Amino acid sequence: MIDARIIKELKQTLGAERVLDSPVDRVAYSYDATWAEALPDVVVLPLSTAEVSATLRIAHRERIAVVPRGAASGLSGGAVPIMGGICLCLTRMNRILEINPEELVAVVQPGVVNMDLQQAVGRYGLFFPPDPASWDMATLGGNVAENAGGPRCLKYGVTKDYVLGLEVVLADGSVMRTGGRTIKNVTGYDLTGLIIGSEGTLGVVTEITLKLLPKPAARSTVLAIFDHIEAACQAVNRVITSGVLPLTTELMDGDCIRAVQRQRDYGLPEDADAVLLIDVEGWPEALQREVDLVQAACEAAGARAVHCAHGEAEAERLWAARRAISPALAELGDKLGEDIAVPRSRIPEMVMRIRAIGRKFDLRTPIFGHIGDGNLHPYLICDRSDAAMMARVRQAAEEIFLAAIELGGTLSGEHGIGLAKRDYLERALDPVARAQMLRLKRLFDPHNILNPGKLFAETETASAP
């Protein structure tokens, strides 16, 4: 528990109304979108870089854990204050500071919600490519901390590909600026890249300079139906080798199809083993050519049927089915969502492994994902009140992680390591690289106050070697 003296000092520094320590407030900041819960001792709501800096100076001096937090929609436990301490909630630093349509640059505070930025830059005919499924609530600070992705990352890349510069408050309260506003920038080490995806363990991002792109004029959606999920995975490879880089390649397996069809008729065949939703976008003149190539590639891969959506309404209906997966699966019970990624060529094998693991542990494992970028989201359907089943769920999750690593893949495509996967990091990283990471952590955060217990166990980062 934090000393009352420190809470008093925080209140004097930021104003009492933005330092919350009532039991009710602490409960409200004790979770993210996982099942983990832990109470912070105090919640701080800064409005400026100076206030973040002042908070960190106090935390550094007093050796208090600080957990930066945006909308807490994360899926790896990253924003859960497992060591108590200060919950540094950045949602009130939510101003878009600049939109420059000529330079294709936006400067934002970390609490700006991804969708709010999309809407603001949309008025200039621009867009910000990273589109995590949580885009309507997740903050850009959180997107940077987790290096968030989304369905269209196959074509456009992930958050790190769109961050030009950062302002970061370091553990001791000092303020660091990294990068700049130019696309080309090789002046010194890439500290921007180091901070992106560091999950709040190296510093607190207080300003983000982002790269924008002009919005493409048109979009087409192709639906391909497969009797075997392997063929669907092959189809994606064929599409790409045929010279088309699709916007999205969304896979839904039979379990997902039947789950959404049970709720409403989206026009998907319930006897299929998998469907692919492939979107292409660009100038209308070029689109038909790309649609033809996609259709040919899917047929060559053995699709039972290939269908191009006629008009926006039909495309929207198909995408509504994709968005309905998560709620439809919620009807089946509790679910542990996973987020592994493997090289694209290994996707068919990974899918088979997941199905085998599901059978081995007697668990339903519906699979969907943005497979073009190698990212799969197998779900483990379970009942949280059933202890024996939860033990099987843990074992199954572990085997899925290990299978992904074995196939040359990674533990997490876009959700982050956080608390959920930190104990598997050792097996997923090169030992020399991991040792360097720990040194970096100690260099940036000598007192281990920044989001302790995430990425690495708190004991590993506790003291200098």
Added chain:
Amino acid sequence: MGKSLERLTQPLSGPRVHLPALPDYSVLRHCVRCARCLPVCPTYQETTLEVQSPRGRLALLKAVADGVLPVAAEVEAHLYHCLDCRMCNTVCPANVPIGECIVAGRAAFAQQRGLAWWRRLVFRHALISAERLGLVLAPLRLYQRSGLARLVRLLLRALPAPFARLRTLEALLPPLPAHPLHATLDVITPPRGVRRYRVGFFLGCMMSQLFAAESRATVEILTAAGCEVVTPRGQVCCGAPQDDQGDRVQLRRLARANIALFEGLGALDAIVTDCAACSHMLKEYGALLADEPAFAARAAAFSALVRDIYEWYDAILPATLGRPRTPPLRVTIHDACHLANAQGVRQPQRRLLGRIRGIEVVEMTAPSACCGSAGIYNITHPAMAAQRLERKLQDIASTGAAVVVTNGPGCLLQLRAAVRERQLPWRICHISELLAAWGDLAAEEEPTAWEGADVVTPAEALATGSIPSDCAGMPLKE
């Protein structure tokens, strides 16, 4: 085996605190905490505080069940910060009935801690029927007629901040009709011409007492469309205020009384009400009394007959209404929360207005976002209600509409008070008023009376009103 994963997947042990009225634990834990409800929640939009979000409120209820938080005033106060607008319900991917959980939480707290004295007074004695509300309003009617009103208003303005609530209340009160509708409406109002339908008319307390002319227009339109309108004497409040304020005991009493009353009317094609809050509550009777063997089937049968006035108009009125006009009257639809969010009724009102020639519908960005009225919320939480009102006014202004149509009496009060106070150039009307004048149905008032309602540009509206311009979009650095 990873310890960290174990921490995330610990089996749930279940609740440690059992309060009979608390939402079922399995419902509370069904919230996956995805945060999807945050951006649509009015109080979260204003504060960006987690305790002011639907997810936060469910977390508080779960913490109470877990024994982490006490059944105490500071937790209860947070449950009442919710407007009960049910916007969260419309986006929840896990289909958690969030709004219902929050009002159930209020009821659980009331059961455990007792109902606050003023709630007991209002919801057990004053707001239980149109008649009883009339007794409360009688001195106010006198006061409005006496010329005292102007003096009091001046006095209230001069009084210090603690009297702000009284000031809000006074400002909200519209000129009261000379006679409430229930006092003048016959039990049977015959149809004009051939009888096509026989409908029970549920008189909302607020509609009858405060908006008698609007409700009278409803009866006129119904009879013009061939409905025999049966308005039984002795109706009591639908129970929506009780539901909202944690008084489940009184709510059940009211529900049983209304069901029994309407059962005595013989066969009906529908039970119609022109109040959005009533139509929602009446439709909920089936679920509410499902655990009472004596009433379950009767309540379900009652609820199945209930139609909101928009739904009923959409079902029975001719395919084209009104006459073409140039330029058309620009109208925007404000959906009452308990109509659109709670009942999912969004299309009937749009289809209906689309059928009136001479009217052009211009949509707001967020037609079903709460205007801040929210039952008695604008009196219990005036600051938050005022913030919501600002957003709503801004959204109305952006449409350039001259007329705002709705069927929530709370919305009528809230929006009309704003229009009066700021002299905004809008007419805030109930759907029945608009139909009566513009639908060529039961027209007692010629559309010419609406001529004051001209098309207004957002800039003009902003110039005349006191809408702060910083509500418009996000600030950009030069």
